[in-house]
Amino acid sequence: xxxLTSQLNNLQLAQKSAISLAKTEPEYILTLAAQENxxxxxxxxLAATSSNFTIRLYNKTTLASSSNIQAHDTVITxxxxxxxxxxxxxxxxxxxxVKCWDLRSSPENAAQTFQGGCNTGFGSxxxxxxxxxxxxxTEVDKxxxxxxxxxxxxxxxxxGSYTESFENEITQxxxxxxxxxxxxxxxxxxxxxxxxxxxxxxDDALQLTLNTESFVARIGWCGEDYSNIxxxxxxxxxxxxxxxxxxxxxxxLNLKDKLKGEExxxxxxxxxxxxxxxxxxxxxxxxxxxxKLLDVTSKIPDMISCLSKGHNEIxxxxxxxxxxxxxxxxxxxxxxxxxxxxxxxxxxxxSKRGVKMKQTPTKRLKPYxx
Numbered sequence: 001x002x003x004l005t006s007q008l009n010n011l012q013l014a015q016k017s018a019i020s021l022a023k024t025e026p027e028y029i030l031t032l033a034a035q036e037n038x039x040x041x042x043x044x045x046l047a048a049t050s051s052n053f054t055i056r057l058y059n060k061t062t063l064a065s066s067s068n069i070q071a072h073d074t075v076i077t078x079x080x081x082x083x084x085x086x087x088x089x090x091x092x093x094x095x096x097x098v099k100c101w102d103l104r105s106s107p108e109n110a111a112q113t114f115q116g117g118c119n120t121g122f123g124s125x126x127x128x129x130x131x132x133x134x135x136x137x138t139e140v141d142k143x144x145x146x147x148x149x150x151x152x153x154x155x156x157x158x159x160g161s162y163t164e165s166f167e168n169e170i171t172q173x174x175x176x177x178x179x180x181x182x183x184x185x186x187x188x189x190x191x192x193x194x195x196x197x198x199x200x201x202x203d204d205a206l207q208l209t210l211n212t213e214s215f216v217a218r219i220g221w222c223g224e225d226y227s228n229i230x231x232x233x234x235x236x237x238x239x240x241x242x243x244x245x246x247x248x249x250x251x252x253l254n255l256k257d258k259l260k261g262e263e264x265x266x267x268x269x270x271x272x273x274x275x276x277x278x279x280x281x282x283x284x285x286x287x288x289x290x291x292k293l294l295d296v297t298s299k300i301p302d303m304i305s306c307l308s309k310g311h312n313e314i315x316x317x318x319x320x321x322x323x324x325x326x327x328x329x330x331x332x333x334x335x336x337x338x339x340x341x342x343x344x345x346x347x348x349x350x351s352k353r354g355v356k357m358k359q360t361p362t363k364r365l366k367p368y369x370x
Contacts, residue, residue, distance in 0.1 A: 004274045004281065007325045008293045008304045010341035014326075016310065017063040017336045019050050027052050029330030032319040033079045034060050035086040045103070046319065047089060048330055049076040055091060057103070061324060063338050069107045071099065078125040078136075083177075085131055094121030098136045100153065112156050116149040126183070127153065128175040133197075137170025137185055146170060148185055150197075162202045165193050165209075172219045177226050184229050184243070186216030192231050194243055208246045212239055218270055223249075224277045236268045238282060238296065250280055252296050263303050265292050270318050272327075283327075285315045291329055310337035 019027050028051040035044040044060040053076055057066040072093035082088040088111070089101040096119070100112035114134065116122075120141035127134050132154060138147045146166040150159040165185075172186035181197040192210040199205040214233035222228050222240065229243045240250040259265050265284040272281035272293065281304075282294045289311030295302040313333035320327050327339040 004272070004276065004279065005295060005302075005304055007341055008272065008281070008327075011293075011305060011307060011327055011339040012341065013307070013310050013337060014340040015063045015338040017058060017065065017338075019048065019056055019334050019336070027054075027334050028316060028332045029334065029336060030076065030316055031079055032317045032328060032330055033081055033089075034319050034321070034328075035081050037083065037086050044086070045081075046328060047079050047081070048336060049079055049091070050334075051075070053093070055079060055089070055101075058336065060321065060328075061326065063328070063336055067107060069101060071101075071110075072097065074121070077121070077123050080126055082127060082131045083129050088127075088131070090125055090127050090134060092122040092125035092136050094123075094139065096121050098122055098125055098134060098151070100134075112153070114151045114156070114158075116147060116158065116161065118145070118147050118149070118161075120147075123169050123171055124173045126173045126175050128180045128183070129178055130180045132180070133159075133175070135173050135175065135183055137166075137173045137187075139169045146187070148173065162195070162205070164202055165195075165206050166191075171216050174219050174221065177221055184219055184221070186219040186231060188215045190214050190216060190233070192216060192219055192229065192241075194229065208241075208243070210239075210241050210246060212237065217268075220271060222271065222273070222277075230271055232268050232270065238268065238271075238280075240280070250296075252280075252282075252301075255282075255284070255294075255296065255301060258301055259292075259303070263292070267314070269315055269329075272318070272320050273322060275322070283315075283318045283329075287314060289313055289315065289331060289333065291315055291318075307337075307339055310339070311335055 030049045033047045046058045046060040048056050053072045055069040055071045073095040075094045078092040080090050087103045092098045098114040099110035102111040121139045122136040125136040134151045134153050148162040168187050168189035170187050174184050176182035185193045190212045194208040195205045212233050214235045217234045218232040222230050231239045238252040266287050269283040280296045284292045291307040293304040311331040315329050315331040317330045329337045
């Protein structure tokens with residue numbers, strides 16, 4: 001089987017799709033989510049949120065435009081597809097609502113709307129592995145309280161909330177991919193918490209508290225059987241812990257200092273998932289829109305490739321499709337870019353806003369010598 005390093009090194013720009021053609025105040029692409037459990041990957045959807053409070057749906061393998069959802073009244077802070085039922089899409093917003101969209105019917109109106117018992121917006125959302133529980137983390141309310149709120153999606157009912165474990169805005173909530181009663185949270189105070197929802201009391205439910213000492217930008221599950229938790233902070237540090245014992249597995253604290261000249265970076269974007277649990281791959285970026293894929297397994301980072309001529313502004317989010325070995329990136333230039341190591345046939349029915357591209361070779365850089 002071809003290694004992930006080889007796959008990433010062979011990525012080429014295959015397709016672009018512009019969500020906005022306006023030259024002033026472009027619509028930033030903020031987050032991406034994808035259907036994972038469809039039988040035919042060629043029919044699966046990719047969802048992208050934009051800064052004009054819209055969710056846009058695309059074919060995951062071609063970026064052909066599917067539909068738009070005028071979802072919220074203010075900034076959309078999170079999106080995720082259902083796991084058992086990938087036809088449902090969950091979104092959260094600063095407008096104090098979490099909404100469930102049924103993509104089998106007209107997306108003009110939400111199938112369900114959830115509101116908590118607090119007067120503040122939501123900063124993150126997720127749905128558990130059996131699609132029963134929805135969890136959203138809030139911003140700080142006027143009483144300086146923060147809540148992690150739970151609903152039963154099937155009954156459309158409020159279940160309760162956690163509040164004692166938080167002091168600052170909850171920026172991320174992530175259910176374990178297979179353990180339906182396990183969830184992690186990340187907050188602007190630098191804390192990553194892991195909870196066992198089988199416990200009836202919040203104090204007993206809190207299993208671990210991990211401190212990054214910086215604003216938590218992203219968290220996720222990784223490692224064998226997703227037994228580890230990772231975090232990327234707003235000061236571009238990367239942390240991985242054992243999610244049971246809390247032992248540090250990996251830390252990258254000064255990546256920008258190690259990459260100079262042509263190989264320099266300005267920020268971390270996200271983790272590139274890998275089935276090799278001994279490896280650590282990061283997508284990083286430059287202010288000019290280049291995406292640099294790194295192997296940070298060792299103390300000296302290896303630059304795998306530089307994906308250029310796709311974006312011209314900061315890249316906000318990525319989605320790596322393990323099945324067909326493609327990478328989708330979204331940025332502040334209103335562009336979605338599809339990077340592939342194989343030829344992709346352009347879809348002639350794509351939106352008029354789609355920008356078809358010939359494949360452009362990536363700029364390959366020699367890795368650091370060990």
